[in-house]
Amino acid sequence: MDVPPFMRELDLETMHAPEFLEYTNIGVANTEDGEHIGSNFLRAFKVLHFQKLVVNIGYSRTVEEYNINYKRLEERGETYARWCDAIGLRHWVLAFDEGHRWGHMTTNLVECINSVLKGARNLSVLALVRATYYRLNELFTWKSAETHERSVLDIRTPHLRNSG
CATH class of the missing domain: 1.20.5 (Single alpha-helices involved in coiled-coils or other helix-helix interfaces)
Known part of the structure; x- marks a missing residue:
């Protein structure tokens, strides 16, 4: 079989070797979880009732949903909106992350599969x-x-x- 060694066995050193760079995912974005952003927002502004709105913005799956939630935040204060803008849309809003981050359902599914595969490590x-x-x-x-x-x-x- 003509496949790289890391495709036959999980060998991380081989997988990241220079001759196999075309197999690595170079474009992975550094993403943040919506709950984490919400906690940081609460720590920065101490406004509990806006935290949920910020979390909802992060979990927006469509551009329209994002625009509605973002406008609601902007109406409550430019400072809050600018704080969110500083993070960058790709890094925390699902609608703009190009598929690098998933919602709760996918995460739960991955965790379930991971627990099944833990017994098959070798x-x-x-x-x-x-x-x-x-x-x-x-x-x-x-x-x-x-x-x-x-x-x-x-x-x-x-x-x-x-x-x-």
């Missing part, structure tokens, strides 16, 4: 991918057979569908 990446492939293939085969049985049963018993 397995090679290829072994994990292979095992996942075969298990999914088995699941899809089973589900396909189950669906086929249901469709055949539906064809044979049309009177059951119409009664009721």
